[in-house]
Amino acid sequence: MVHKVLRIVTGLLILLLASCQTVEPWERDRLxxxxxxxxxxxxxxxxxxxxxxxxxxxxxxxxxxxxxxxCN
Amino acid sequence: MTSKAQIGPLAxxxxxxxxxxAFSASQPTERVVSVNTSVYQExxxxxxxxxxxxxxxxxxxxxxxxxxxxxGRDWSMSLGYDNEAMSGASPWGTVAASDGSGDLxxxxxxxxxxxxxxxxxxxxxxxxxxLGISVGYSGEHDYHSRSVGLNYERDFFKQxxxxxxxxxxxxxxxxxxxxxxxxxLEKGSKHxxxxxxxxxxxxxxxxxxxxxFGITKRTGELSDPYKLxxxxxxxxxxxxxxxxxxxxxxxxxxSLAVNYRYFWDSYxxxxxxxxxxxxxxxxxxxxxxxxxxxxxxxxxxxxxPFDRYDQPDTMAQSSDFRxxxxxxxxxxxxxxxxxxxxxxxxxxxRYDSGxxxxxxxxxxxxxxxxxxxxxxxxxxxxx
Amino acid sequence: xVIRQSETMxxxxxxxxxxxxxxxxxxCRFLFNLGKRAFxxxxxxxxxxxxxxxxxxxxxxxxxxxxVCFLVGGSALVRADGAxxxxxxxxxxxLANLMDDTQRRALKDYSGQVVYLDFWASWCGPCxxxxxxxxxxxxxIGSDEFVVLAINVDRNLKKARKFLTKIAVGYxxxxxxxxRVSASYGLNAMPSSFVINRSGVVTKVHEGFRxxxxxxLRAHIKxxxxxxx
Numbered sequence: 001m002v003h004k005v006l007r008i009v010t011g012l013l014i015l016l017l018a019s020c021q022t023v024e025p026w027e028r029d030r031l032x033x034x035x036x037x038x039x040x041x042x043x044x045x046x047x048x049x050x051x052x053x054x055x056x057x058x059x060x061x062x063x064x065x066x067x068x069x070x071c072n
Numbered sequence: 073m074t075s076k077a078q079i080g081p082l083a084x085x086x087x088x089x090x091x092x093x094a095f096s097a098s099q100p101t102e103r104v105v106s107v108n109t110s111v112y113q114e115x116x117x118x119x120x121x122x123x124x125x126x127x128x129x130x131x132x133x134x135x136x137x138x139x140x141x142x143x144g145r146d147w148s149m150s151l152g153y154d155n156e157a158m159s160g161a162s163p164w165g166t167v168a169a170s171d172g173s174g175d176l177x178x179x180x181x182x183x184x185x186x187x188x189x190x191x192x193x194x195x196x197x198x199x200x201x202x203l204g205i206s207v208g209y210s211g212e213h214d215y216h217s218r219s220v221g222l223n224y225e226r227d228f229f230k231q232x233x234x235x236x237x238x239x240x241x242x243x244x245x246x247x248x249x250x251x252x253x254x255x256x257l258e259k260g261s262k263h264x265x266x267x268x269x270x271x272x273x274x275x276x277x278x279x280x281x282x283x284x285f286g287i288t289k290r291t292g293e294l295s296d297p298y299k300l301x302x303x304x305x306x307x308x309x310x311x312x313x314x315x316x317x318x319x320x321x322x323x324x325x326x327s328l329a330v331n332y333r334y335f336w337d338s339y340x341x342x343x344x345x346x347x348x349x350x351x352x353x354x355x356x357x358x359x360x361x362x363x364x365x366x367x368x369x370x371x372x373x374x375x376x377p378f379d380r381y382d383q384p385d386t387m388a389q390s391s392d393f394r395x396x397x398x399x400x401x402x403x404x405x406x407x408x409x410x411x412x413x414x415x416x417x418x419x420x421x422r423y424d425s426g427x428x429x430x431x432x433x434x435x436x437x438x439x440x441x442x443x444x445x446x447x448x449x450x451x452x453x454x455x
Numbered sequence: 456x457v458i459r460q461s462e463t464m465x466x467x468x469x470x471x472x473x474x475x476x477x478x479x480x481x482x483c484r485f486l487f488n489l490g491k492r493a494f495x496x497x498x499x500x501x502x503x504x505x506x507x508x509x510x511x512x513x514x515x516x517x518x519x520x521x522x523v524c525f526l527v528g529g530s531a532l533v534r535a536d537g538a539x540x541x542x543x544x545x546x547x548x549x550l551a552n553l554m555d556d557t558q559r560r561a562l563k564d565y566s567g568q569v570v571y572l573d574f575w576a577s578w579c580g581p582c583x584x585x586x587x588x589x590x591x592x593x594x595x596i597g598s599d600e601f602v603v604l605a606i607n608v609d610r611n612l613k614k615a616r617k618f619l620t621k622i623a624v625g626y627x628x629x630x631x632x633x634x635r636v637s638a639s640y641g642l643n644a645m646p647s648s649f650v651i652n653r654s655g656v657v658t659k660v661h662e663g664f665r666x667x668x669x670x671x672l673r674a675h676i677k678x679x680x681x682x683x684x
Contacts, residue, residue, distance in 0.1 A: 001336065001342055002311075002334075002336055005313060005334045006313070021275075021276055022229065022230070022232055023230075023232055023274040023276065023277050024230070024634065024637065024638065024642065025230060025231070025637075025642050025643065025644050025645045025647070026574065026576065026608040026631075026634050026637040026642060026645060027277040027634065028231075028274075028277065028578075028645070029277075029576060029578040029609070029610060030277060030278050030320040031274060031277065031278070031280060031318075031320070032578050032579070033320065033327060033354045033355075034354070035318075035327045035329065035349075035351040035354060035359070036280070036318045036320055036327050036329075036354075037318075038272070038282055038316060038318075040329075041106070041417070041450070041452075042106065042138055042140075042150075042152070043106055043107075043108040043136045043138055043152075043450060044108070044419065044448070044450070046136065046152070046154065047108065047110055047134060047136065047446075047448065050134075050156075051112060051444075051446065052367075055394060055423075055425075055442055055444075056343070056367060056369060056394060056400070057335075057337075057339070057341045057343060057369050057372065057394050057395055058312075058333070058335035058341070058343035058345060058367075058369060059288075059310070059335070060266070060268075060286050060288055060310060060312045060335070061284065061286060061312040061314040061333040061335070061345075062268070062286075062314075098581075098663075099665065100580075101580035101581050101584055102580060144666060145665045145666045145667055146665075199662075199663075230643050230644070231644070355611075
């Protein structure tokens with residue numbers, strides 16, 4: 001399963017990167033928008049992480065694993 | 073110097089983004105204070121599937137606060153605090169039902185507890201890179217967690233590529249309530265070590281991709297002390313692979329966010345998560361949009377639909393619904409309104425879970441699977 | 456409910472299959488072995504010995520990520536050779552005024568003066584924080600031989616104009632919508648500013664704008680003015 005997922009992700013990656021171009025500093029206006037960030041809102045992300053961590057087996061996929069609760 | 077020039081320039085901006093992209097290692101420009109309050113409510117357990125205990129499940133009220141600010145030329149900090157007030161019953165165990173699945177034993181009286189968490193981060197910035205340290209504490213009357221983390225970011229190729237590395241360690245202590253009364257574990261500890269690496273790549277002036285890999289090792293008392301029969305291995309190694317994509321569209325100045333995560337661990341759980349959201353009106357005062365999330369997991373190797381008393385205590389088992397095969401779909405709506413330096417937001421999300429949503433097939437549906445609603449309100453002030 | 460086979464992990468016996476499904480035994484054994492290898496690999500890496508166990512699990516991904524960096528960054532590496540540095544002549548340009556597009560300005564109009572050229576955008580936080588500071592710089596130097604000129608790179612000029620009407624600065628902003636002048640100056644960051652002497656030669660390239668940068672710039676500009684170059 002792991003290798004299958006890795007292969008799919010690598011394949012998608014190559015496809016996406018085929019259209020890659022260097023983005024100059026003065027072209028970054030749209031990328032600077034709030035919703036274009038990985039974490040547009042710190043509090044929303046923290047709340048989501050906490051909710052899903054306590055109800056599902058999977059967790060993580062972000063920077064930290066700390067701040068545990070007695071919920072899983 | 074005219075009086076106009078004395079007004080903080082950032083406070084005059086309305087709809088535009090206020091700082092350079094957060095994925096780069098640059099020092100943030102402004103101070104931001106944000107608050108959020110939310111209510112999480114689970115649907116009641118079904119009477120036909122409960123043999124004992126309260127049907128009313130969890131209700132959690134959460135209040136959150138965060139302050140982020142640059143310090144001097146080279147530093148930045150952030151301080152976060154959150155408080156949760158929880159009430160409601162939760163599953164204690166599962167007994168065999170006539171159809172091969174389980175029936176729930178719920179906790180009798182409602183649990184009433186609160187949790188407080190604090191998180192502090194200090195980051196040093198250089199040209200093109202940054203190094204930060206975080207310290208956190210989270211406490212409930214029966215559970216305390218202390219954590220420390222390091223994170224490093226580095227930009228390459230005119231910030232087109234950003235590498236981020238982070239490592240963290242958490243030490244938890246549990247002292248379950250009514251331990252002697254219910255013959256529970258009296259005291260236990262848990263340690264979590266985590267490492268995460270990601271690469272962020274700008275694909276075009278309107279799109280970017282982020283790929284990450286994480287590994288977490290948990291050791292110590294991993295069994296749930298509040299369950300009637302829950303025996304888990306004392307070590308759990310978890311791995312995640314994540315891919316996030318962002319795309320901006322000039323149509324309605326909207327943006328699409330797609331996040332995918334594959335999770336697999338030494339309990340043999342495998343899970344896929346796909347979350348998408350669409351926000352319209354990025355360059356207007358009002359932004360709003362839908363979100364959708366799909367989740368599917370396969371059960372742990374030692375999962376059992378109901379508690380097994382015929383197995384010895386040295387054999388791992390758990391009838392916790394969170395280790396069963398199930399899937400979940402959640403959907404919701406987000407809206408934000410910006411007025412100069414203030415922004416208010418509202419969000420609603422509905423979560424439905426069931427074995428039918430899962431990618432893997434399973435013969436039984438755990439009666440403890442939850443459905444819930446979350447409503448949250450937030451505000452942000454930049455100065 | 457048939458328990459097919461079991462393995463031990465950390466002293467606990469793990470039932471391999473809670474449900475009677477064919478083929479699951481083989482998957483189970485594979486997963487347990489994988490789990491065991493991952494655990495032993497981690498144990499080795501934590502113990503400070505050969506980290507091969509941990510890395511081999513993530514090797515394909517690490518290679519993939521490294522490949523990503525080189526593939527997409529390669530073109531940027533080549534482009535970086537064109538970056539402007541002190542001692543090089545400042546590229547010529549002629550652009551319209553942001554607030555009055557009938558007015559046009561060229562760099563050669565300022566020959567004989569020391570020029571502070573600042574590239575900014577309304578979506579760039581540090582650029583906006585810098586503007587009042589640059590205005591202060593302009594006023595405190597207060598020399599006829601020194602002029603500040605800004606180049607705005609917004610695609611949407613309305614926002615840039617709106618910003619300038621609220622923050623009054625005593626220097627002109629020109630428009631470089633297509634980004635051609637920005638490209639000729641080889642900007643590596645936003646904001647970027649250049650100090651250009653009387654002969655049109657770049658004497659300083661300044662990237663970003665942080666607390667205290669205005670002092671450093673003031674000292675440099677005064678030195679250039681005094682040097683007569």
